[in-house]
Amino acid sequence: MRSSLSSVRQLSSAFQGVKESARYVPRRALLYVPASSEKMLAKVPSIHADSVVIELEDGVAIAAKDTARKNAAAALDKLAGQPRKAFEIGVRVNSVSSGMMEDDLRVLARAQNLPDAFMIPKVDSPEDLAYIFDTFKKEYTPSRVTDTKTRMVMWIESARALLDMPRIVSTALNLHKSTGFFKLDAVVFGSDDYCADIGATRTSEGLENLYARQRFVACCKAFQVQAIDSVYIDLKDEEGLRKYSEQGRNWGFTGKQTIHPSQVPIVQSSFLPSTERIEWARELAEAYGEHQKEGKGAFSFRGQMIDRPLLLQAMNIIQLDEAVKEAGKQ
Numbered sequence: 001m002r003s004s005l006s007s008v009r010q011l012s013s014a015f016q017g018v019k020e021s022a023r024y025v026p027r028r029a030l031l032y033v034p035a036s037s038e039k040m041l042a043k044v045p046s047i048h049a050d051s052v053v054i055e056l057e058d059g060v061a062i063a064a065k066d067t068a069r070k071n072a073a074a075a076l077d078k079l080a081g082q083p084r085k086a087f088e089i090g091v092r093v094n095s096v097s098s099g100m101m102e103d104d105l106r107v108l109a110r111a112q113n114l115p116d117a118f119m120i121p122k123v124d125s126p127e128d129l130a131y132i133f134d135t136f137k138k139e140y141t142p143s144r145v146t147d148t149k150t151r152m153v154m155w156i157e158s159a160r161a162l163l164d165m166p167r168i169v170s171t172a173l174n175l176h177k178s179t180g181f182f183k184l185d186a187v188v189f190g191s192d193d194y195c196a197d198i199g200a201t202r203t204s205e206g207l208e209n210l211y212a213r214q215r216f217v218a219c220c221k222a223f224q225v226q227a228i229d230s231v232y233i234d235l236k237d238e239e240g241l242r243k244y245s246e247q248g249r250n251w252g253f254t255g256k257q258t259i260h261p262s263q264v265p266i267v268q269s270s271f272l273p274s275t276e277r278i279e280w281a282r283e284l285a286e287a288y289g290e291h292q293k294e295g296k297g298a299f300s301f302r303g304q305m306i307d308r309p310l311l312l313q314a315m316n317i318i319q320l321d322e323a324v325k326e327a328g329k330q
């Protein structure tokens with residue numbers, strides 16, 4: 001049994017063209033931590049969510065934005081090099097349309113350290129991305145925002161953005177390739193803003209977002225970026241949260257947003273593949289390698305026809321399992 005990330009890399013390099021990221025960041029649960037609350041920020045090192053979102057946007061009142069910016073900048077330097085449970089600590093800034101992004105970046109740029117990810121809500125068009133790039137260069141200077149390890153996570157939250165998603169995602173990926181600006185790694189479905197935008201009424205079953213969530217996943221996966229599902233706002237409804245999480249996982253989402261620490265373990269376990277599924281993926285990958293050597297692209301495995309797309313699905317599972325195990329975060 002293989003047991004380290006490097007074994008996945010060896011395994012994947014044996015299969016030409018199988019996608020492989022240099023640093024795979026599991027994002028089963030993203031937890032928002034409003035930066036206006038020093039008390040909540042102090043909990044960040046001990047938060048077990050795969051991805052922590054230091055929040056400057058809608059979780060922070062307008063009157064508290066300045067305090068939140070200063071707290072977030074201080075947290076970036078304080079957290080650097082400190083032990084922590086999360087794979088990623090990001091900062092969600094305010095959107096282009098809010099007119100507050102420049103102020104956010106001006107204060108954040110005073111920190112010595114960049115976050116692991118810049119998180120950008122309400123990206124509505126490819127033109128927004130051009131503005132975002134220019135604003136980062138202006139506030140941070142170009143050398144601090146190109147060719148760094150920092151990733152980009154962006155939010156799609158309107159009907160217009162959902163329809164234009166292929167162009168928005170491909171523009172973001174091309175921006176990275178052509179300029180070295182932060183690489184887009186994951187896209188988040190901003191379901192609450194989306195409902196407001198289309199005039200839908202939010203229900204716990206979420207039928208009003210059926211089309212949007214399915215189109216969203218297809219657009220993410222077409223460009224091989226992670227797809228992060230809706231917020232579940234009923235804080236006390238654990239069973240509903242589990243059902244919604246499992247539905248998202250079965251539909252192809254890679255993770256889900258959370259708003260309270262109590263939601264994190266439910267979401268993370270829902271997005272972790274079962275022991276049987278991991279075993280299936282590993283055995284399939286081994287069998288695929290053997291059949292490739294014999295010149296067979298398709299073969300039968302446990303009663304199913306297996307070819308390359310099934311191998312890619314298995315690799316997603318192995319990669320997530322390895323990353324989570326390596327960090328000791330089941």
Ligand SMILES: CC(=O)SCCNC(=O)CCNC(=O)[C@H](O)C(C)(C)COP(=O)(O)OP(=O)(O)OC[C@H]1O[C@@H](n2cnc3c(N)ncnc32)[C@H](O)[C@@H]1OP(=O)(O)O
Pocket residue numbers: 031032033034039040041043055058059060192193231259260261
């Ligand atoms: C649609 C969207 O855009 S979603 C993103 C924007 N929304 C947000 O950012 C909201 C994030 N969540 C929160 O602010 C809070 O969880 C709230 C306001 C919903 C509830 O907060 P509380 O009433 O304090 O919850 P509760 O009393 O259950 O908290 C229990 C403990 O968990 C802490 N806690 C609660 N939520 C969080 C959080 N998101 N991050 C870190 N710690 C938290 C509390 O500080 C409290 O700590 P304590 O035991 O040391 O006092």
Ligand SMILES: O=CC(=O)O
Pocket residue numbers: 121155157189190191192193194230231
């Ligand atoms: O930003 C998140 C949302 O649901 O809106």
Ligand SMILES: [Mg+2]
Pocket residue numbers: 058121157190192193
């Ligand atoms: Mg939103």
